[in-house]
Amino acid sequence: MHKFHSHTIRTVSELRIEAEKLLIGVPEGDPLDLVARSLVDLGVKAAVTCLDIESLDCALTEAFKAGASTAQVQETIALVSGLGVHSLMASSYRLLEKAKSIDKGLRAPLTIEQQTLWDKYIGDDPYWVGFEQEVPGFLDALLRLSPQLFRGFHEYCAIPWRSGTVPAVSKELIAMASDATPTHRFVPGMRLHMRNALKLGAGRRTILEALEIAAAAPEHSGVG
Secondary structure: OOOOOOOOOOHHHHHHHHHHHHHOOOOOOOOOOOHHHHHHHHHHHHHHOOOOOOHHHHHHHHHHHHHHOOOHHHHHHHHHHHHHHHHHHHHHHHHHHHOOOOOHHOOOOHHHHHHHHHHHHHHOHHHHHHHHHHHHOHHHHHHHHHHHHHHHHHHHHHHHHOOOOOOOOHHHHHHHHHHHOOOOOOHHHHHOOOHHHHHHOOOHHHHHHHHHHHHOOOOOOOOO
């Protein structure tokens, strides 16, 4: 069985090196357009790992100046609000492995309810193949530990992806950048969303511009 593990990325420079590995041979492409740039910046500053209110207010103003709609702004904020699930991603497999020694039921085959949920939300969707490569064992562990959380994870995180107010490639860039901020550095997510953005046609320049926005994110100053 696989175990979710990622070597520690301690600096922005190390994160840039990690990104460059995925950008070998990628065409330069176009720069971020004004709306996409503003939404990436907004996503970074609205993410719970930054959440600097003064910066957030400025980012909201700049997004509207760039031409973003209210729906696009809301969709961006909804997208990055899902960062809390990284707590589940980092801990579910570890919890399952430790809990198996005291709860034999966790080692049993999936129940009918669990299998039904797996088929509904995972099935043969190729998206989850790439996801499993970055966060191995998480989906199975979450399903075994809590079918309710498994369902909730898929339902909540899917909301901003179901609507089309923000182009899919821009959403991948927003998610990638929010994962790459200095106060978060969730590298499995950064790699996953970068690969998805590349598949959707993002070029090297777009990726690096989004990562530069992430690198300049403010520290979490607290919310009063």
